Amino acid sequence: MVNEPDYPRPLATVDVVPLALAGERLVIGTLTRDAEPERGRPALPGGFVRPQEDSDVEAAALRVLRQKADADPVHLEQLAVFSGLRRDPREWSLSVAFLCVLPPEAVAATQLDFAAHDGLDPLPFDHDHIVAETMARLRAKAGYSSLPLCLLAEPFTLPQAHDVFELTMGERLDRAAFRRKILDTGFLEETGETTRPVKGATRPAKLYRRTQTLRFTPRNFAGR
Amino acid sequence: MVNEPDYPRPLATVDVVPLALAGERLVIGTLTRDAEPERGRPALPGGFVRPQEDSDVEAAALRVLRQKADADPVHLEQLAVFSGLRRDPREWSLSVAFLCVLPPEAVAATQLDFAAHDGLDPLPFDHDHIVAETMARLRAKAGYSSLPLCLLAEPFTLPQAHDVFELTMGERLDRAAFRRKILDTGFLEETGETTRPVKGATRPAKLYRRTQTLRFTPRNFAGR
DNA sequence: TCAATAGTGTCTGTAAGACAATATACC
C-alpha cells in the first residue's frame, strides 16, 4: 500500500466554502489570492494538505480557515472531491471541498470578503462549480436537517429560525407549520429568556438555542 | 497553487465498496490483497490515484474496478474522504471512498469475493468503517432516491423492486403504498412484457426498466 | 386605544399504512 514508485503523487488540497448570514442575505466568503496562479483575484480559501501538520483533511480545512481567514466555523462538513486538470490546467490536482458555516459575527471579524451567494463575481478554477454544489447541498439539507440553524447567533427566536430556513430553501414556509414541526424535532430548547422589543411596540419572542444533534430522521421514500 | 516545495504530498488512493444483490442478500465484494501491508487478507478493492492515467478520481475508481476486479458498475458515487494515519499507521494517506453498485450477474462473473454485508469478517485498515458509512448512505438514499433499483437486473417486476427496497431500508414496506409511490415518481417504465410463471401457477407480473434519472425530489423538512 | 410582531386553533386535502378484495396464471 505504501510503495508505488512508478506513479507520481497528485497535488492534494482543501477548499472551503464559508457561508454566513449577513442581515437578510446569505453570503459567501472569499480571499484575494496572494500567490500564483490567479494572484490578486478573489477565490475560495484553500491550501495544501500537510500530512505532517494535519491529522486529517478536516484538520487541514480548519487550519486553512484559521491561518488564512482567522475564522472558526460552527459547522464543517465534507462536500465532495473535485479532481483532475480542471482547477489548474498546469497540474492534475485533487481538492477536498468543505461546506463551512460561520457565525454571523464572522462577517465583520475575519479576513474574508463576503458577497451575496447569488451575486458573486466569477471565481477562478472550478470554484464556481464548488459554490453551486455547496448551495445545492445546503438547500437539500434544509429539507431534512437543522443545518440552517447554525447560521444564527444564539440565542435566536422562532421567527429568526423561520426566516433562515426560508432563505436557505428559497421558498416560502408557512409559519404555523414550521413552528409545529421544528418544535417537534427536539432540535431547539428554550433558554427561558425572551427578546425585548427593539423597534417600538411588539410582542416579545421566546429565545431558543440549538440542542446538540445536527440531524434528524428524514422522511422515508417508501413508507414505513 | 502549484509550488509548495516545503510540504511532502500525501499518498492519494481510492477505495471502492462494491455492492450487489445475491438472491435475497445484499453482499459486498472484496479482494485478497496481493501486496503488503495486510497481504493475503481480504479487503476492499483499492489503488493509487494515477494522475497521468486517470482523468479524475472517479476514473481512478473505475480503473481499479476494471483492472483488479473485472467489474463494471451500474452506479458509482463518491462516499467521502478518509484520511490521516488511520489506514496504514506507517504513512499518512488520503483515500476517496466510493459507493459502487454492481449488477447481480457480477457476483459470479468478477474476481471479487462476495459476502453478506452483515456477516463480513473484520477488514483491515479503516475498511469496516467505510463499509458502515456506505450502508448508512445506501439506506438513507433508499428513502429518497431510486438507487436501490440499480441493484436489480433489468427488466424487473414491482415485487422485486419492493423487495430490494425492503432489503436496503431494513424495514417492512406496505406493498400497495410502495407501488403507488414508485409508479408516481416516473422512475419506472413498463417494458410491455410480463414474466411467465416460474414455479407452477401464479399470476404473471409486469416488467419494468429504470428510466434515466436516478434521483427524485426529496420531501421537505419544513413544508412548502 | 393602535400598530406590530409573536404565537395558536381549525379546517381541509393529500398521502401513507393497514388490510381486504380481486385478477390471472398453471395445475
Next chain:
DNA sequence: GGTATATTGTCTTACAGACACTATTGA
C-alpha cells in the same frame, strides 16, 4: 375449482398548507 402470486380498492389516520384568530408588548 384450487393455489399462489400480482394488482387494486377502501378505510383510517397523520400531517402539511392555508388562513384566521388570539396574545403581548410599547407608544
